[in-house]
Amino acid sequence: MPRPSAAEPPAGDAGPSVPPALPTTERGRRMRARLLAAAREVFERDGFLTARVTDISAAAGVAHGSFYTYFGSKTAVFRALVAETMDDLYASMATHGEAGPPDGSPAGLAVHRIDQANRRFVAMYRQNTALMALFEQVTTFDPEVRALRRAARERNVGRVRHSIEQLQRDGVVAADLDAEYAAHALVAMVNGAVHYWLVLDGDFEEERLVATLTRLWAQALGLPSRG
């Protein structure tokens, strides 16, 4: 309840009255893409708050004014950037055709899948740390980005909950565990640990971290892990 209502940094760059339409010409589309790439570069280098529209224009090699042909504000580019990138990140986390699990038991298979998912998540986070940090930064004051973040989290949680429910139907996980809440907690665990490692610069060794996360996850669900 007592959460800062937190509008935008200065005030009222919530978007221009006329959000620039997507470009119709080929040149326009290229320009927009260049600006987006430049924005990502500058944001990752300077952080969202310090970054200036001028820097983005400069990085894209265009005049200051051209920026406003495509985006209404710094916040607007960022939102576009997030929207464009989110899909890529999710794609990179999609289930790859992995080598089969060593152990054929339902529980062993489940643990193997959890491990694979955790490894993919950690790798994705490591390769996009700056972006994740930016995402978090803007989340703290932009409601729209906050909504995107929540949606992403909910998708993750949904997948995990589904997998837990499956294991409950198989009788491997206790039926009286709240799958929704448990999924939230486990996702928070992995998210939070990796965030601390990469964004807050904690002292971790990747392999050991993933192994511990998988082990805790499995045991939390009552799956046999290790001997």
Place this chain on the structure above:
Amino acid sequence: MPRPSAAEPPAGDAGPSVPPALPTTERGRRMRARLLAAAREVFERDGFLTARVTDISAAAGVAHGSFYTYFGSKTAVFRALVAETMDDLYASMATHGEAGPPDGSPAGLAVHRIDQANRRFVAMYRQNTALMALFEQVTTFDPEVRALRRAARERNVGRVRHSIEQLQRDGVVAADLDAEYAAHALVAMVNGAVHYWLVLDGDFEEERLVATLTRLWAQALGLPSRG
């Protein structure tokens, strides 16, 4: 590695060359306290970025200029606020003399203590949600606050690691579990879940959340939980 180096919001309010000394007179101390209280009020209402020094002065009922007698910048008040408040938060989490656990076994006792600690943490977070959100916001761009946040986290993790090591000595928890990594993961789980609930406004019911967190925590460590 690719983390936004993220200086301050505009630029260079990293602190004035001459950080105002603490007041010597009684009046000065009262004034400083009033400004701090006003700062907290305004920050919680508007968020750190939107808040203006003028607003803080106004809320404290003093002239704009008086602010600078006590603090060098908006960031400076915030740091002072965090420093002052952190102790209170930690105090509120200290072990209270609780009623004895229902079950005398070492594991049952451990689970009970975990549950108590989780309840205290959640209650503290709920009562200081706005502050925690602020803390997170500023962490994303101020290195000094980031350091404070890390320190707080490390203290938490240290306590948990210690308790895990104790359980390992008692033979209740597997000795080959990395206590440090596990402590980080478990702290991240509770932190992250509560953050999602209160700051990102997730849909949770407190009792069920705490119960699930404790249960997962206990099971993750291999402690018997529930029947």
Place this chain on the structure above:
DNA sequence: GTTGACATTGACGTCGATGTCAACTTAGCT
């Protein structure tokens, strides 16, 4: 009650990022 150190006041100058716009360029079309 006079003195002097300390604190308060609020009007003012400064500064830098933003967003605009009129002039100019590009490119597609006939």
Place this chain on the structure above:
DNA sequence: AGCTAAGTTGACATCGACGTCAATGTCAAC
């Protein structure tokens, strides 16, 4: 080539938050 719509340019005006400071006020000590 000539026309038009779309895009580009960069100098400029705007705006708001910040931090300063000279004048004024407060208070304790002597």
